[in-house]
Amino acid sequence: MEQKNDTVSFISTPGFCSDCGSILPLLRDIGGVKCYACKREWGPEAFGDMAMTYTIHFNSKNVYDSMKQKDEDEEEAEGPVVERKCPQCQNDKMSYATLQLRSADEGQTVFYTCTKCKFKETENS
Numbered sequence: 001m002e003q004k005n006d007t008v009s010f011i012s013t014p015g016f017c018s019d020c021g022s023i024l025p026l027l028r029d030i031g032g033v034k035c036y037a038c039k040r041e042w043g044p045e046a047f048g049d050m051a052m053t054y055t056i057h058f059n060s061k062n063v064y065d066s067m068k069q070k071d072e073d074e075e076e077a078e079g080p081v082v083e084r085k086c087p088q089c090q091n092d093k094m095s096y097a098t099l100q101l102r103s104a105d106e107g108q109t110v111f112y113t114c115t116k117c118k119f120k121e122t123e124n125s
Helices: none
Strands: 001-003 006-011 081-083 093-099 110-112 120-124
Touching: none
Parallel strands: none
Antiparallel strands: 001 006, 081 093, 093 110, 110 120
């Protein structure tokens, strides 16, 4: 920070007021912006070369086709799949979801769903 004749001047980065150090509002198309704190008016020079560019990448139409192609034997799971035997149909894969239903100092509740017969069971961990 430099001081000259009762004025304070900051060495600042683009987008900040070099008089008071506050962030400047966005530069409008018409030019000049006014500092929120010290009310000094600034032109485009206060923003330097702060040009923003955006690149948007779009997925191809066939990105999700591989997800749609599932084995006909295996049904769609309702979450992550673990090796757990279903008590109803003896299938060895079940999907699960967790929720904190009890107080914060107790474990979570795990909801299991069979990937084959959709039997549901819960476990308090």
